[in-house]
Amino acid sequence: MAWFKVTEAGNIPLREGRSVRLGRRELAIFHLPEGFKAIDNRCPHNLGPLCDGITKGTKVVCPLHGWNVCLETGKVVSPNVPVGVTTYPVRVSDGIIHIQLPDAKSSENELEEETAA
Amino acid sequence: MRSRKPNKPSLVVVGNGMAGIACLEQILRHGKQFDVTVFGDETHVNYSRILLSNVLAGVQDFEGITLNPLNWYQENSITLRLGVRVTGIDPLARTVNGDDGSVTKYDKLLLATGSRSMIPPIPGMEKAGVCAWRTLDDTKRLLEWSGPGKHAVVVGGGLLGLEAARGLQVQGCDVTIIHLLDTLMNRQLDNTGGHYLQRKIENLGIHVRTKCTIQAVHGSKHVESVELNTGKLLPADIVVVAAGIIPNVELGRMAGLTVKRGIVVNDYMETSDPDIYAVGECVEHRGMTYGLVAPLIEQGKVLAATITGNRGPVYEGSSTATKLKVAGVDVFSAGTFDEAEAGVDVVRYEDPGLGIYKKLVLREGRMIGAILVGDVTESGQYMEWIRSRQDLTAKRRSLLIPEPKKDPGATVAEMSDAEVVCGCMGVTKGAIIEAIHDRGICTLPQLKEATRASTGCGSCAGTCNALLAAVAPGFEPDKAQVLCGCVPYSEEQLRSMIHTQQIRGVQQVLEIYGNGVGCEKCRPALSYMVDVVWNGGHEEDRASRFINDRVHANIQRDGTFSVIPRMRGGVTSPDELRKIADVADKYNVPLVKVTGSQRIDLLGVNKEDLPGMWADLGMPSGQGYSKGLRMVKTCVGADYCRFGTQEAIGTGIELEKRLENLYTPHKTKLAVVGCPRNCAEATVKDIGLVGQEGSWQVVVGGAAGKSVRKADVLITVATTEEALESAELFFQYYREGGNYLERSYDFVERLGMDKIRRETVYAPPEARAALLERLHKAKAASYDAWQEGAMPRTASQFVQIQSLETPVEV
Numbered sequence: 001m002a003w004f005k006v007t008e009a010g011n012i013p014l015r016e017g018r019s020v021r022l023g024r025r026e027l028a029i030f031h032l033p034e035g036f037k038a039i040d041n042r043c044p045h046n047l048g049p050l051c052d053g054i055t056k057g058t059k060v061v062c063p064l065h066g067w068n069v070c071l072e073t074g075k076v077v078s079p080n081v082p083v084g085v086t087t088y089p090v091r092v093s094d095g096i097i098h099i100q101l102p103d104a105k106s107s108e109n110e111l112e113e114e115t116a117a
Numbered sequence: 118m119r120s121r122k123p124n125k126p127s128l129v130v131v132g133n134g135m136a137g138i139a140c141l142e143q144i145l146r147h148g149k150q151f152d153v154t155v156f157g158d159e160t161h162v163n164y165s166r167i168l169l170s171n172v173l174a175g176v177q178d179f180e181g182i183t184l185n186p187l188n189w190y191q192e193n194s195i196t197l198r199l200g201v202r203v204t205g206i207d208p209l210a211r212t213v214n215g216d217d218g219s220v221t222k223y224d225k226l227l228l229a230t231g232s233r234s235m236i237p238p239i240p241g242m243e244k245a246g247v248c249a250w251r252t253l254d255d256t257k258r259l260l261e262w263s264g265p266g267k268h269a270v271v272v273g274g275g276l277l278g279l280e281a282a283r284g285l286q287v288q289g290c291d292v293t294i295i296h297l298l299d300t301l302m303n304r305q306l307d308n309t310g311g312h313y314l315q316r317k318i319e320n321l322g323i324h325v326r327t328k329c330t331i332q333a334v335h336g337s338k339h340v341e342s343v344e345l346n347t348g349k350l351l352p353a354d355i356v357v358v359a360a361g362i363i364p365n366v367e368l369g370r371m372a373g374l375t376v377k378r379g380i381v382v383n384d385y386m387e388t389s390d391p392d393i394y395a396v397g398e399c400v401e402h403r404g405m406t407y408g409l410v411a412p413l414i415e416q417g418k419v420l421a422a423t424i425t426g427n428r429g430p431v432y433e434g435s436s437t438a439t440k441l442k443v444a445g446v447d448v449f450s451a452g453t454f455d456e457a458e459a460g461v462d463v464v465r466y467e468d469p470g471l472g473i474y475k476k477l478v479l480r481e482g483r484m485i486g487a488i489l490v491g492d493v494t495e496s497g498q499y500m501e502w503i504r505s506r507q508d509l510t511a512k513r514r515s516l517l518i519p520e521p522k523k524d525p526g527a528t529v530a531e532m533s534d535a536e537v538v539c540g541c542m543g544v545t546k547g548a549i550i551e552a553i554h555d556r557g558i559c560t561l562p563q564l565k566e567a568t569r570a571s572t573g574c575g576s577c578a579g580t581c582n583a584l585l586a587a588v589a590p591g592f593e594p595d596k597a598q599v600l601c602g603c604v605p606y607s608e609e610q611l612r613s614m615i616h617t618q619q620i621r622g623v624q625q626v627l628e629i630y631g632n633g634v635g636c637e638k639c640r641p642a643l644s645y646m647v648d649v650v651w652n653g654g655h656e657e658d659r660a661s662r663f664i665n666d667r668v669h670a671n672i673q674r675d676g677t678f679s680v681i682p683r684m685r686g687g688v689t690s691p692d693e694l695r696k697i698a699d700v701a702d703k704y705n706v707p708l709v710k711v712t713g714s715q716r717i718d719l720l721g722v723n724k725e726d727l728p729g730m731w732a733d734l735g736m737p738s739g740q741g742y743s744k745g746l747r748m749v750k751t752c753v754g755a756d757y758c759r760f761g762t763q764e765a766i767g768t769g770i771e772l773e774k775r776l777e778n779l780y781t782p783h784k785t786k787l788a789v790v791g792c793p794r795n796c797a798e799a800t801v802k803d804i805g806l807v808g809q810e811g812s813w814q815v816v817v818g819g820a821a822g823k824s825v826r827k828a829d830v831l832i833t834v835a836t837t838e839e840a841l842e843s844a845e846l847f848f849q850y851y852r853e854g855g856n857y858l859e860r861s862y863d864f865v866e867r868l869g870m871d872k873i874r875r876e877t878v879y880a881p882p883e884a885r886a887a888l889l890e891r892l893h894k895a896k897a898a899s900y901d902a903w904q905e906g907a908m909p910r911t912a913s914q915f916v917q918i919q920s921l922e923t924p925v926e927v
Contacts (some may be wrong), residue, residue: 005921011913014668015660020918023925029918049676052664054637061637063664063672096921104924 002105003091003098009036010095017051017060023104027088029097030055030071036092037071038099040085044069044076050085125152126224127579128424129213131203131368133157135166135410136397137229138185139543140417145193147425152196154221154872156213158202161253162187167410167541169256173284176617179253206372208390225392225424226372228380230365232398232408236358238270241334247356250281262355265289269355270343272331274301278359279443285355287619293324293351295331295343296804297360305439305450306488309467313474313490317446320628328454331356364399364406368488379406384431386420396420403434411435414543436504437674440496440540440577445618445629446472452486452503454478461485466517470632475517482510497580501536529583538584539577546674549584559591600857601639604631608856612646621655623647642857645744649852652891653898659910668903668915670727671742673720678727680706680719681741682734686751686769686789687715687797691737700733714748714786715797716741725916728906737777738903744858745780746787746848749773750798754791754808763808765791768837772806775841778849778899779892782855782864785848800828803851803861804844813840817847817873818865826862829870832878846885849892 004022012018012031019041020027028041028051037058041051049063055061058067059077068078074087089100126573141153157163168182190197198215205214212220234249236242246262248255259281261270269285271278274296286292294301300311301318315325325346333344334356342350369380375389379401382388386402388395397413398406407413412435419432438451454476456463466475471491477499478486483506487499504510509516532538534547536721551727552558552567564581565571571578585592599605604627606614611626620626623643627635635643640661647655659667682697697717701709707721716739722730731738740747749772752758754765769789776787788799789806799805801821805828807814812835813877821829832843850873855864865873877888909915 004924004926007918007921011911011918013660013911018913018918020920021919021923023923046674047676050668052672052676053665054640055660056636057634063674064674066637101924 001100001102003100004104006097006098006099008095009092009097012036013095015055017053017055019051022101023070025101028060029090029099030060032058032071036057036090036097038088038090039069039071042085043067044081044083044085053102073094120887121825125150127152127154127222128225128926129221129223129228130155130227130229130233131154131213132227132229132397132399133159133163133197133199133262134229134231134397135163135184136231136413136417137227138163140229140396140420141195141226143417143421144425147421147427149194149254150425151225153193154198154223155190156198156201156203156215158200158252159252160200162190162197162199164253166251169250170280170284171252172253172256173259173281174617174619175284176288176619179257181718199313203368206368207394208372211392212459223392225394227420227424228369228388228393228395228399228567229397230368230399232362234358235361235363237331237360239331239333239591240357241336241340244334244336244340245338246336246340246354247334248359250277259285259355259357260288263288263290264743267291268352269277269293269296269357270331270351270353271357271359272682273297273359273361274325274327275304275359275361276302276439276443277358279318281357281359282318283321285357286321293326294318295329295345296325296327297330299327301325301327302443302448302450304359305448306490307454307456307476307736308340310448310450310474310476310488310490313472314443314446314448317472317491317629321445321625321631341704351738351884362398362408366399369395369399369851373844377401377404381476384419384433385423385428386416386432387423394420394424402432404426405434407435407437409437409439411434411543413440418543436500438500438503440493443685445614445620446492447489447491449487449489449493449499451496451500452478454486455487458716464516467660470634472633477516479509482508484509484514484516488887494579497532497536497538501532504536505533523578529580529587532839538580539568539570541577542569544568546584549581550588555669557591559585559589581897600642601636602632603635603639604633604643606630608642608646611643612650613762615650616648621647621651623658623661637663641666641744645780645782649895652895666744668724668727669738669740669905670722670724675721677723679741680722680727680730680734681712681716681739682736683739683773683789684716684736684748685773685777686749686766688751688770689717692734696734696736700730703733704730712741714741715750716748728909728915731906732904737901740778740902743780743902744783745778746773746776747784749776750786750788750802752790752792752794752796757888758791760794761791761808762810763791763813763837765797765806766840768806768808769797772841772844775845775896778901779848779852779895781848781852783858783860785851787844801825802828804828804847806840806844811835813837813838815840815843815847815878818862818870820860822860824862828862829865831870831874842889843878845892846880846888847873849888849895850877853888853891 014031017028017030026041027038030037043062045067048062050060050112052063053060058071075084091098133155150694164184165182165184171177201215201217203213204216212222234251263285267290269290269292271282271294274294282292282294300308301314330346331343332346334340335342340353343353364379366376366380369376375381380395380399381401382395396416416432419430440449460480462479464477473491476488484502532546536546538546558564571581626643627633644661663670704726706719710718712718749769751765751769755761785803787804788797788802790797790799791808799807801819805816812833814833815831816828817831820826834840
């Protein structure tokens, strides 16, 4: 578990998404009025780029075939299928978007942990 | 001068406003028994004061709000004295004195002096730029002063203040409302209702400061700032005072009439002098004064009966119901709504998402008050329940959610004939039905013309339409469907709202009329509507557009994009072909294909490569991805073809140049052919030009997609320029009237070719010129989208975000 500095918050226009590569993952980050959300960028249906979808409240609509993915839970909410994508915690500090990845380490974090120890 | 019959008694009306003239109209209905003179201190004929807000908001012009044009006065033999203020009354001599020195004798005198704005005693109120808002001249002044970059402060958050604020904002001003109490429109709404309204107003971009007053107006000669009670200074170029009204009673006092807050009248609208009557805002009846139009109309009807010797009908006061559109928001308020009162029950409904608030107040099972914000469809029913005081115990469970009506006429069928449908103009259901029967009316515009119903705030248009549907034999039901659950109005209504409320952004439409969120269906549709209403004079909301229109390329099944450069008329050159080949090599384009639109498509391109490819190509976008003009396909035509009768290539290229870069409700494909052999398939295109010996046939609404439809002939014309212009006329007509995602072939079937011809190529010259003017305005504001490759809207428009830190995989 580690947080990564990703990009300036201003790089993602309101109600739009952008993709970012973090190691082996490609994530889609969305800028919603209620904050930033991050999910895996590929739609469970046909791997459509979710970052290119139109947002609909806290959902994104895949640009290829219109599947609706909830940005808060990662679940596909339309059509009614029990699949989904991974979501990632996001926080913004000093105008920089930070994303937490579950199974990755950053060199900086290791450094901090060592200093703390 | 007209010769006067000496035996007619003279009636002098002081006040040329809505109350006086509406009353006079009623008097004339009893016959022309008076010699009438009307004095007005304004220099205008009678106009609708409530529509001044439309003038300030730029929706109507001054001519449009005239109620009684000059020839109405002439036709009714009324002597009109405009710009003359009556300064004195001598009740013994029965004369009035004008400020022009005139003395006019009366047998009957009607005071309709109205009211004036209350100007709070604050230092600096005399400075230039401070203004009350009451008259047409005030409105002219405000229009002159206002403009982009100007700061306006509106004192008073009542109805008038809100209308002033919205009007000034539409003129470009940065507007702040200063309101003394906790919530806006506190006379008509409770605190919660006021908060709902405030949120809608703030969503429009108007600043609201409640529990706030102004203690001084600063500036050398002209206002520069206002000082709040907190000591804070707000910059101000304009200060509008809308803090209440005072009845003009001075003349009544001078005539020795009984005067309290207003000139006191009895139930027959008689004052304490048997020859003097009073009507409107200057009047006090049973302790009440009124500032809305409906009560004035009711008073006028009673007064007319009394003064014409038909004394009998009585005025018993008006229920204080208000139903209006405040700055685009529907608001209804009636009766009392004090919850603290003993024995009072409250039924409530709130939808913060859609901004809908409803509150019904009951006492002993009977309704005594109602407040509605955001949805006023049931207001007529509530008003009737309040009036009739009927026992609602049995209906208690469904007061807010009325049982679904099996028959659409049922709602109006339940209304009594006496129920007022149009509160602004005081038109009852009975009067509307009478007009429909007697004059064979079957459309809303005809009904407006005949009864003036729905010519005020327009919020009763729905009920009027329902009455027409129920009663008029020739009524055609509105087939329009709502756009989407997020913003439940038809596209025609939305276009009109966007226009009349001067809305220039998708999010604003959703905030005011919808759920504030929107979805992938309504957002692009609204974006298109805003574009076509303002022809480029708006802020494009990229978050409301499909990815194709954000990156100007067509997304493919694997998330890559396709690139189609414009190749006007399907004509290219060795140089262009070389560049296309080089670009295909350089970017490893997997597939190069000739399209059905006589162009070349480069498929399988990564989003990041788009700007580089466009730069290397040096050709404009072919818009092969947009809901807009795709291409104009051509045959070889008279240039080379043995059979060609008209020049197809040159005409096609010219047509493409005139229409390229513009958006349409759905994709639009055109073709020009030089002879009826139709090699470029013009007769199955959205617009086709078919050359024949000595003329062009212009055809529209063709399709060769899921279904095949042969295009209809719009017109046959002699010259190439006429053919191009006819195509332009239809193109703009479809842009303005087509529903989003409605192809031209559905559009022509929905409207019918007769109507389309009547409103395009056979329209009056002014209408044709106006269509072309709007098209050219939009064209001038349009640009080649691929220019954004070199000047992206945001740094991340085309490129993936590069993370500041990357993980070390474990």
